[in-house]
Amino acid sequence: MTITLTVNGEKKEIDVDPTIPLSKLLREELELKGTKRGCETGKCGACTVIVDGKATKSCQRLAGQSEGTDVLTIEGLADRAEEGDELHPVQQGFVDEFGMQCGYCTPGIAMMSVALLEENPNPTREEIQHGIKGNLCRCTGYAKIYDAVLGAAEQIEDTSLEPNELSGDD
Numbered sequence: 001m002t003i004t005l006t007v008n009g010e011k012k013e014i015d016v017d018p019t020i021p022l023s024k025l026l027r028e029e030l031e032l033k034g035t036k037r038g039c040e041t042g043k044c045g046a047c048t049v050i051v052d053g054k055a056t057k058s059c060q061r062l063a064g065q066s067e068g069t070d071v072l073t074i075e076g077l078a079d080r081a082e083e084g085d086e087l088h089p090v091q092q093g094f095v096d097e098f099g100m101q102c103g104y105c106t107p108g109i110a111m112m113s114v115a116l117l118e119e120n121p122n123p124t125r126e127e128i129q130h131g132i133k134g135n136l137c138r139c140t141g142y143a144k145i146y147d148a149v150l151g152a153a154e155q156i157e158d159t160s161l162e163p164n165e166l167s168g169d170d
């Protein structure tokens with residue numbers, strides 16, 4: 001089946017088994033390995049991407065259900081930075097606050113955080129904790145992750161980015 005969708009701003013037409021998960025389509029058909037495959041049962045959040053503006057566990061969406069959608073992955077986040085090759089504020093937050101150790105959970109948590117900050121650009125630590133509770137991390141103990149997202153929110157406030165600029169929506 002040919003599936004047409006937009007990934008990181010580029011239109012893609014892919015001949016693929018519609019019953020594979022979107023996570024597999026992204027990683028194996030489009031070579032976008034930033035999206036991780038973990039539990040594949042919707043419990044860990046490692047596969048989180050943004051589909052049509054909403055954080056989505058891509059292991060839980062079939063390729064065939066992705067027809068006509070607009071998908072943003074961690075690779076598209078950096079590309080959409082305001083200035084050249086600058087990182088997105090969420091990515092920069094993880095770097096500045098040492099918000100990762102092995103990094104396996106990080107792309108999913110970053111994408112969930114982007115969606116969270118679009119809805120709530122100035123979250124409290126508790127709101128961040130609640131917002132990313134569906135994303136598991138086995139390394140950090142979460143404190144530095146919350147610091148990273150708080151740092152991103154501060155950066156966004158400082159640069160006066162509108163929330164809808166975070167994911168490149170026009």
Ligand code: FES
Binds near residue numbers: 036037043046058
């Ligand atoms: S791999 Fe999708 S939620 Fe774990």
Ligand code: FES
Binds near residue numbers: 100102103104106
């Ligand atoms: S940094 Fe290793 S699982 Fe989160």
